[in-house]
Amino acid sequence: MPFPIIGQVSQQAQQQAKSFGITSPISLAKPRESDIACTQKLIETLKPYGVFEEEEELQHRILVLGKLNNLVKEWIKDISVNKNLPQSIIENVGGKIFTFGSYRLGVHTKGADIDALCVAPRHIERADFFTSFYEKLKNQEEVKDLRAVEDAFVPVIKLVFDGIEIDILFARLALQTIPEDLDLRDDGLLKNLDIRCIRSLNGCRVTDEILHLVPQIDSFRLTLRAIKLWAKRHNIYSNILGFLGGVSWAMLVARTCQLYPNAIASTLVHKFFLVFSKWEWPNPVLLKQQEDCNLNLPVWDPRVNPSDRYHLMPIITPAYPQQNSTYNVSISTRMVMVEEFKRGLAITDEILQNKAEWSKLFDAPNFFQKYKILIPAKM
Numbered sequence: 001m002p003f004p005i006i007g008q009v010s011q012q013a014q015q016q017a018k019s020f021g022i023t024s025p026i027s028l029a030k031p032r033e034s035d036i037a038c039t040q041k042l043i044e045t046l047k048p049y050g051v052f053e054e055e056e057e058l059q060h061r062i063l064v065l066g067k068l069n070n071l072v073k074e075w076i077k078d079i080s081v082n083k084n085l086p087q088s089i090i091e092n093v094g095g096k097i098f099t100f101g102s103y104r105l106g107v108h109t110k111g112a113d114i115d116a117l118c119v120a121p122r123h124i125e126r127a128d129f130f131t132s133f134y135e136k137l138k139n140q141e142e143v144k145d146l147r148a149v150e151d152a153f154v155p156v157i158k159l160v161f162d163g164i165e166i167d168i169l170f171a172r173l174a175l176q177t178i179p180e181d182l183d184l185r186d187d188g189l190l191k192n193l194d195i196r197c198i199r200s201l202n203g204c205r206v207t208d209e210i211l212h213l214v215p216q217i218d219s220f221r222l223t224l225r226a227i228k229l230w231a232k233r234h235n236i237y238s239n240i241l242g243f244l245g246g247v248s249w250a251m252l253v254a255r256t257c258q259l260y261p262n263a264i265a266s267t268l269v270h271k272f273f274l275v276f277s278k279w280e281w282p283n284p285v286l287l288k289q290q291e292d293c294n295l296n297l298p299v300w301d302p303r304v305n306p307s308d309r310y311h312l313m314p315i316i317t318p319a320y321p322q323q324n325s326t327y328n329v330s331i332s333t334r335m336v337m338v339e340e341f342k343r344g345l346a347i348t349d350e351i352l353q354n355k356a357e358w359s360k361l362f363d364a365p366n367f368f369q370k371y372k373i374l375i376p377a378k379m
Contacts, residue, residue, distance in 0.1 A: 020213065021258030021259065031262070031263065035267050038266035043222070050110040050111075054110075057110065060164070061103070061114065064166075075132065076121070078132075079132065089176060094178035094179060095118070095120050095121070099204075100117060100208075101247075104211075115169075116166055116167065117169045117171060117204050119184075121177055122172060124172055126155070129170040130150050134146070137157070140161075143161055155200075156168065171193070174189075185208050189201070190295055190320070198321070202323075209317075213287045223253050224250055226265065227269065233362050237249070241328075242333035243329070251287060251318075253272060255275070256275055270345070273341050273342075284314040287316075297320070299320070299322045300314065300322050311324050344361065348361065
């Protein structure tokens with residue numbers, strides 16, 4: 001499958017580059033021939049790691065999501081009939097499956113699961129989702145390993161649909177019908193929603209904002225694929241363990257793209273390490289200025305919330321209500337990550353000077369060389 005190296009940057013887009021992010025770009029330099037060649041080498045290095053999905057697999061995902069979307073529409077129409085809604089509303093009631101996370105960002109790997117959101121109109125209850133829609137899924141031949149986690153912080157239905165793992169969240173909007181062209185970035189959609197629906201919408205809203213705030217999506221995606229692989233190979237890809245999760249890495253890469261809006265992936269990977277090895281934490285990483293929608297939802301704001309002042313590595317989600325995605329980071333895990341940023345910078349310096357290959361960046365560290373003293377612990 002083809003891998004775009006240079007995003008198409010129109011003259012108008014170049015003139016508007018200063019509008020990306022909360023500061024002006026560091027550099028507007030365009031790619032040189034050597035940058036293009038270096039990016040092609042990066043692509044070739046990434047291929048064996050399975051970070052690119054084959055076209056056949058991608059088409060299968062699209063087909064499965066299409067089937068799931070049709071099931072949602074059928075289910076919502078059936079519920080609407082049972083609740084005696086007017087025929088004029090039933091015909092246009094809609095309902096839709098949205099995606100978020102790595103699949104929506106366009107950086108999912110082979111065999112990765114899909115994060116999805118079922119959006120329904122106001123007359124569809126959450127209880128309907130976990131009863132009648134669950135039963136509808138249960139009756140599908142392609143559906144395996146179906147289970148509902150209704151009491152989770154963000155309630156979810158998990159399943160395997162024709163070989164693809166999918167997590168489905170639910171959100172009921174205060175709308176009579178759900179149009180096909182619905183833009184979930186619209187803050188007005190949050191009015192009169194319960195907190196569980198707002199949490200469910202958050203993933204889609206954050207993902208869509210990130211894509212909206214980067215200058216060149218193709219360069220962003222290739223850079224993010226490289227950084228995610230690097231973080232996983234160096235054992236610092238884990239929100240639970242106090243490092244960074246997928247959305248945090250995506251926001252760091254997006255901020256790098258904003259600072260170098262015309263750069264391509266080989267340059268952006270190097271600049272990523274340059275920027276964040278020197279970042280003065282705990283200054284927050286922001287992709288846009290925070291906005292107050294007057295909906296009285298809690299947002300990250302150290303001026304108002306004393307607990308926010310103790311966050312060590314704040315990376316703030318761009319969609320309202322803005323939150324810190326890295327609240328689990330500790331002094332020790334931040335120190336580990338900053339050291340890895342510095343090592344990454346040193347290696348990419350060598351790569352750009354033709355003194356090393358991209359494979360060196362993705363070499364897994366030797367645990368026993370890195371840590372000389374080990375303390376045994378009995379569990």
